[in-house]
Amino acid sequence: MINFRYHLVSLIGVFLALAVGVVLGAGPLQNAISNVGSDEAAVASVADLQEELAAASAEGEAGQELASALAEQVLPGTMSGKNIAVVVLPDATSADVDVATSALEQAGAQVLGPVELTEAFVSQDANTYRETLASPVSSYLAGRPADPSPAAVLATGLVETLTVDSPDAELIGGMLTDEATPLVVALPTELADGLMLVGAGIERPAGVDQTQSGNEAGGDAAVSVAPLTRDGWIALGTAFADASVQAVAVGQAATADQFIAVLREAGSPLATADRGGSPMGALNAVLALASGATGSYGTQSGALEVLAPLP
CATH class of the missing domain: 1.20.5 (Single alpha-helices involved in coiled-coils or other helix-helix interfaces)
Structure with missing residues (x-):
């Protein structure tokens, strides 16, 4: 029931x-x-x-x-007999370097290096060491930079070790390559007739200090280069532009925090070629060296001309 x-x-x-x-x-x-x-x-x-x-x-x-x-x-024959020191920022890859050196060799240049800059050259963590090292380096410089900052002194010292034949330049090279905390790896034994500074040929720099602003938890944060890294890049650009030989920088300027974009925004006098790591970037970099040009070449932010002058 x-x-x-x-x-x-x-x-x-x-x-x-x-x-x-x-x-x-x-x-x-x-x-x-x-x-x-x-x-x-x-x-x-x-x-x-x-x-x-x-x-x-x-x-x-x-x-x-x-x-x-x-x-x-x-390119063939435009740089025959020239010794070009290829200086590599720590965020550049071997592929970026290969593209640049292949174009130089295609032009007939002898490539010195690559001369690799370590993280200590631009990182936040090594700032105290750079400040300590800048004092003895400054005392051996042939030409004092207008900017007395450690970044400017060390960048000028690097340029002199690559381009000046003197005992003082050799002493500076020894300090920069000190095994305990090297700022530079493998300096060439021959003097350079030209300088090429190679930055990352990728869309987002890797391996350099960066800071974030914006939402902490995964929001639309803006990535920017850490101040001391930025200062180091700009100091290198100024020192290379002031060198007694022709110089150029090649890298990326797709976003404001990338090497070439930072140099251009800061008004660096150094010739620049964007789209680093590509045939176009390498072509413009070598043409700028061969022709003695000092402009901003490429198609990314801050470029004033698509193609550097033909030699």
Whole structure:
């Protein structure tokens, strides 16, 4: 015999089922149904973006192929007999260096180096050491920089070790390459007729100190170069521009925190070529060296001309 308790449990079950149905209908299920159209729109939007990206990528590849073909036509013989010291920032990769050195060799230059700068040359952590080292380096400099900061003194010292034949320059080189805390690795034994400063040829610098501003928890934070790293980059640009030989910097200027963009924004007098790590960047860098040009070349932020002058 079915008793009252059985009827009560059945009624509760019916009401629970109705309640669940109402909640789902007004909430998740309703949202899922209403989102069908928007999902289709999102898929179409993503497809459009993918097509645009593919087209831009194809155009970029075509531009690099054109730069490679142009290099084959105009570079050979333009730097024959020249010794070019390739100085590499710590965030540059071996691939970035290979692209630059290949273009120099194509022009007939002898590549000295690569002369690798360590993290200690530009990092925040090594600031105290740089301040300590700058004093003895300054006493051996042939030419004192207008800026007496440690970054400027050390950058000037580096340039003199690469371009000046003197006992004092050799002493500076020994201090910069000290095994305990080296700022520079593998200085060449021959003097340079030209200097090429190679920064990262990637979209986001890696291996250098950076600071973030904005939302701490994964928001749209703005990445910027740490002040001492930025100062180090600018000091290198000034010292290379003041060298007794022709000099150029090559790297990226796609965003404001990248090496070439920082030099350009600071008004550095050094010739610059953007799109480092690519045939176009290498072509402009070598052309700037060969022609003695001092402009800003490429297609990224701050560039004033697409192509450096032909020698």
